[in-house]
Amino acid sequence: MPHGLRPGDLTTNPVDFTGFADSMAEAMEEELDALLGLDGLPPVSKDESDREVRDRRRFMIAIARGVVRHLAERHDALTVTHDGDTRTVAIDTEQI
Structure with missing residues (x-):
């Protein structure tokens, strides 16, 4: 089952990172960590x-x-089509 986009969150508790877990922000942190390791x-x-x-978080x-x-x-800039096993995403972009 697909999940929605989860950007991440913080609470007023400075050591509560439960809203950070499994979020887009956590994925960014993991990628930053990997790039640091490459260097x-x-x-x-x-x-x-x-x-x-x-x-940082x-x-x-x-x-x-x-x-x-x-x-x-x-959201109207994204078009997803499905044809059997093939999914296509078209993105209407500006300023690339």
Whole structure:
């Protein structure tokens, strides 16, 4: 069953990252970690008591929310067609 886009969220509790788990923002953090590793750099901290972790995750959540909101507001720019086993997504773009 398909799932909706989940940008991520924070609570007022500075060490509660349950709204971050399994989100678009978490996927971004995982990709950042992988790219850092490719360049031989240390991985991102995931120490939930570290204020910088919350700051980074807040930034990634903001980006993910902006992406999801932008897509939702322009849903007519996306066309999905299904023909048997083949799915096609057409995207009407500007400024590329």
